Amino acid sequence: DAKTTQPDSMESTEGETVHLPCSHATISGNEYIYWYRQVPLQGPEYVTHGLQQNTTNSMAFLAIASDRKSSTLILPHVSLRDAAVYHCILRASSSFSKLVFGQGTSLSVVP
Amino acid sequence: DMKVTQMPRYLIKRMGENVLLECGQDMSHETMYWYRQDPGLGLQLIYISYDVDSNSEGDIPKGYRVSRKKREHFSLILDSAKTNQTSVYFCASSLSGPFSYEQYFGPGTRLTVL
Numbered sequence: 001d002a003k004t005t006q007p008d009s010m011e012s013t014e015g016e017t018v019h020l021p022c023s024h025a026t027i028s029g030n031e032y033i034y035w036y037r038q039v040p041l042q043g044p045e046y047v048t049h050g051l052q053q054n055t056t057n058s059m060a061f062l063a064i065a066s067d068r069k070s071s072t073l074i075l076p077h078v079s080l081r082d083a084a085v086y087h088c089i090l091r092a093s094s095s096f097s098k099l100v101f102g103q104g105t106s107l108s109v110v111p
Numbered sequence: 112d113m114k115v116t117q118m119p120r121y122l123i124k125r126m127g128e129n130v131l132l133e134c135g136q137d138m139s140h141e142t143m144y145w146y147r148q149d150p151g152l153g154l155q156l157i158y159i160s161y162d163v164d165s166n167s168e169g170d171i172p173k174g175y176r177v178s179r180k181k182r183e184h185f186s187l188i189l190d191s192a193k194t195n196q197t198s199v200y201f202c203a204s205s206l207s208g209p210f211s212y213e214q215y216f217g218p219g220t221r222l223t224v225l
Contacts, residue, residue, distance in 0.1 A: 043201050043216030099214060101153035
């Protein structure tokens with residue numbers, strides 16, 4: 001699985017829209033971009049994923065660069081519950097490939 | 112409610128003792144996983160199970176074995192635990208095939224080996 005690069009930490013204020021960047025310059029054509037988040041003392045939680053097109057769901061908007069070498073997870077109107085470590089992960093399209101978690105970005109949210 | 116459960120949540124064992132970690136899921140997922148998480152190392156895959164009695168080693172299987180006799184249960188066994196197996200262990204499950212994009216994780220088991 002190819003490597004991703006994320007900032008170690010970011011801070012935001014409640015109600016703001018947060019942009020979490022991820023660089024994946026060596027991504028392969030069959031690799032999807034996944035985002036998971038993890039709060040202390042809990043297991044990781046799936047946020048979203050995409051291949052080429054931007055995607056949106058109830059949790060976030062995923063913007064993928066046209067060359068797929070970077071992506072941005074956009075969290076609208078963050079709350080204190082959004083404080084977590086956000087992991088950007090590349091995963092091949094084979095059915096049983098594992099998730100390889102790095103250090104992720106620790107997002108803190110202040111009132 | 113889709114759920115992955117893990118038992119126990121906290122466990123302290125002495126070096127050389129046997130350890131059994133249990134995982135259950137109520138989603139009839141074919142695929143289940145065991146990971147461990149250590150500070151500075153992210154999650155590391157120990158074993159994958161594709162279905163009952165169909166298991167495969169992950170990246171760090173040494174010192175561990177698994178058992179899956181029912182689709183909803185997946186056990187991790189440490190025979191003669193070592194101090195370097197102190198870690199947080201996460202179980203996860205997912206569908207198979209093209210719908211396997213989301214892995215559901217349990218809350219973790221915090222194991223300390225003294």
